[in-house]
Amino acid sequence: MTTTPAIDGWFTSGDLPALLGSRCGLCATVFFPRLDGFCRNPACSGEEFETVELSRRGTVWSYTDAQYQPPPPYIPRSENHEPFAIAAVELAEGLVVLGQVADGYGVADLRVGAEVELVVEPLYTDETGDRTIWRWKPVVELGAEADQ
Amino acid sequence: MSHDVAVLGAGMHPWGKWGRPFATYGVAAARQALADAGVDWADVDLVVGGETVRNGYAGYVAGATFAQALGWNGARVATSYAACATGAQAIDTARARILAGLCDVALVVGADTTPKGFLAPNAGERYDDPDWLRFRLLGMTNPAYFALYARRRMDLYGATPEDFAKVKVKNAQAGLANPNARYRKAVTVEEVLGSAVVADPLHLLDICATSDGGAALVLTSMDYARSRGIASPVRVRAVSTVTPTFPQTVIEMPNFATDSSGTVPAGERTFKESIAHAAYEEAGIGPEDVDVAEVYDLSTALELDWYEDIGLCKRGEAERLIRSGETALGGRVPVNPSGGLASFGEAVPAQALAQVCELTWQLRGQAEGRQVEDASVGVTANQGLFGHGSSVLLST
Ligand SMILES: [Zn+2]
Numbered sequence: 001m002t003t004t005p006a007i008d009g010w011f012t013s014g015d016l017p018a019l020l021g022s023r024c025g026l027c028a029t030v031f032f033p034r035l036d037g038f039c040r041n042p043a044c045s046g047e048e049f050e051t052v053e054l055s056r057r058g059t060v061w062s063y064t065d066a067q068y069q070p071p072p073p074y075i076p077r078s079e080n081h082e083p084f085a086i087a088a089v090e091l092a093e094g095l096v097v098l099g100q101v102a103d104g105y106g107v108a109d110l111r112v113g114a115e116v117e118l119v120v121e122p123l124y125t126d127e128t129g130d131r132t133i134w135r136w137k138p139v140v141e142l143g144a145e146a147d148q
Numbered sequence: 149m150s151h152d153v154a155v156l157g158a159g160m161h162p163w164g165k166w167g168r169p170f171a172t173y174g175v176a177a178a179r180q181a182l183a184d185a186g187v188d189w190a191d192v193d194l195v196v197g198g199e200t201v202r203n204g205y206a207g208y209v210a211g212a213t214f215a216q217a218l219g220w221n222g223a224r225v226a227t228s229y230a231a232c233a234t235g236a237q238a239i240d241t242a243r244a245r246i247l248a249g250l251c252d253v254a255l256v257v258g259a260d261t262t263p264k265g266f267l268a269p270n271a272g273e274r275y276d277d278p279d280w281l282r283f284r285l286l287g288m289t290n291p292a293y294f295a296l297y298a299r300r301r302m303d304l305y306g307a308t309p310e311d312f313a314k315v316k317v318k319n320a321q322a323g324l325a326n327p328n329a330r331y332r333k334a335v336t337v338e339e340v341l342g343s344a345v346v347a348d349p350l351h352l353l354d355i356c357a358t359s360d361g362g363a364a365l366v367l368t369s370m371d372y373a374r375s376r377g378i379a380s381p382v383r384v385r386a387v388s389t390v391t392p393t394f395p396q397t398v399i400e401m402p403n404f405a406t407d408s409s410g411t412v413p414a415g416e417r418t419f420k421e422s423i424a425h426a427a428y429e430e431a432g433i434g435p436e437d438v439d440v441a442e443v444y445d446l447s448t449a450l451e452l453d454w455y456e457d458i459g460l461c462k463r464g465e466a467e468r469l470i471r472s473g474e475t476a477l478g479g480r481v482p483v484n485p486s487g488g489l490a491s492f493g494e495a496v497p498a499q500a501l502a503q504v505c506e507l508t509w510q511l512r513g514q515a516e517g518r519q520v521e522d523a524s525v526g527v528t529a530n531q532g533l534f535g536h537g538s539s540v541l542l543s544t
Pocket of ligand 1: 024026028039041044045046
């Protein structure tokens with residue numbers, strides 16, 4: 001059994017995981033998910049892109065959760081649905097990226113403007129083993145934990 | 149040159165969960181619209197159908213399906229698809245041919261039969277389709293996107309779940325008097341807040357269902373209307389089917405991310421703000437002139453966003469409008485007097501047409517039991533998946 005990303009080429013794993021975007025060689029606009037072919041900036045004729053790691057930290061644009069099990073092709077992790085939170089996160093590159101929220105955190109741990117950090121965690125398990133995905137984890141400032 | 153076309157007829161098959169073929173609803177609505185217009189089917193020279201993607205090939209060629217079911221009459225045909233904005237695009241196609249002088253009488257029809265529960269993507273593994281991937285990788289349902297907008301209103305503008313519930317209460321109250329509405333039952337704030345949370349902060353009763361239904365319009369040139377002795381019909385003054393401008397900086401179904409504003413700064417208006425704005429500009433009519441609006445309340449909170457997006461108030465002021473009753477029947481500018489999606493549930497290719505049917509009846513003074521007093525200007529607004537704007541501006 002191995003641990004592999006649930007989708008190829010969208011994020012890196014390891015100690016400091018990051019989302020992988022494309023940066024246009026001509027206008028430097030960053031895109032996520034990665035882009036092939038033609039730059040989407042209407043004023044740019046760029047056709048070549050460099051793969052870049054996006055900021056590992058960002059601020060919460062908004063958040064919610066899934067209290068009911070989503071329909072297929074979502075693959076449930078267990079027989080009984082466990083609600084999970086979802087956040088839209090604004091990165092320094094000027095874009096907002098969705099992601100589930102790290103295990104153990106819910107909407108009560110989030111607010112608009114709060115800082116979060118990218119982690120990689122198991123999404124589901126198939127015949128090859130754990131399949132992973134990027135998630136947003138609240139950054140708890142020193143001392144804040146004790147206050148709660 | 150006038151860009152007006154006349155709305156001579158409007159018709160609907162009641163929304164519900166009837167389990168019949170979509171064409172049945174479409175034909176029923178079409179016949180009603182033709183009867184309402186006093187126009188013979190043989191006189192229709194263009195049929196525009198709203199495509200349904202859940203009913204096989206007959207749905208892909210909906211325009212022809214309706215034309216055949218009504219009995220082939222040789223009319224030209226077109227079929228439109230723009231997700232929730234399908235109806236507006238179909239109206240725009242008809243309007244363009246009428247204004248170009250290529251057609252006098254157009255019949256625009258949309259109808260759907262829809263599945264139970266969440267709208268799930270088509271089957272099969274599709275790793276290059278964001279609408280498939282968002283379920284597989286994120287478990288991101290449509291209500292989850294609506295919930296992101298709702299939560300943002302709470303954190304930024306102090307909206308409360310009670311404010312959202314009040315939208316449902318208002319729309320359910322208006323829908324009581326609408327014979328085409330699926331849900332005709334008064335709802336209380338307590339009932340909304342007592343229903344299960346689907347995607348925090350939205351409850352089951354904050355989110356619209358999916359329904360079967362059909363809606364149709366008979367659109368004609370102003371000359372044709374006059375030739376029939378109808379001097380002042382309800383007129384389509386503008387149709388907006390705008391797309392976003394780059395960078396699109398608000399996260400939207402079914403995407404994983406927004407465009408980046410890192411190199412090209414975001415424009416003056418968000419995409420949703422630009423939708424009705426384009427209609428206002430085209431007609432030379434402003435939001436201050438609007439007497440009644442039909443907006444897409446896929447969720448209760450989304451209706452509040454629309455108040456701001458169509459210019460009924462400034463950003464962050466929508467909660468004040470719902471609290472003060474300004475958007476209820478009898479208020480300054482009633483919104484969703486039809487009962488909205490809250491009372492109908494969504495029938496995708498028919499819904500934007502249903503909005504125009506309601507405004508037609510409102511502007512004629514025929515909306516019995518839910519009539520907005522002295523309404524002379526109305527606007528619809530909605531937004532289809534994948535960048536489809538939809539706004540129709542009507543006046544007497
Ligand atoms: Zn470029």
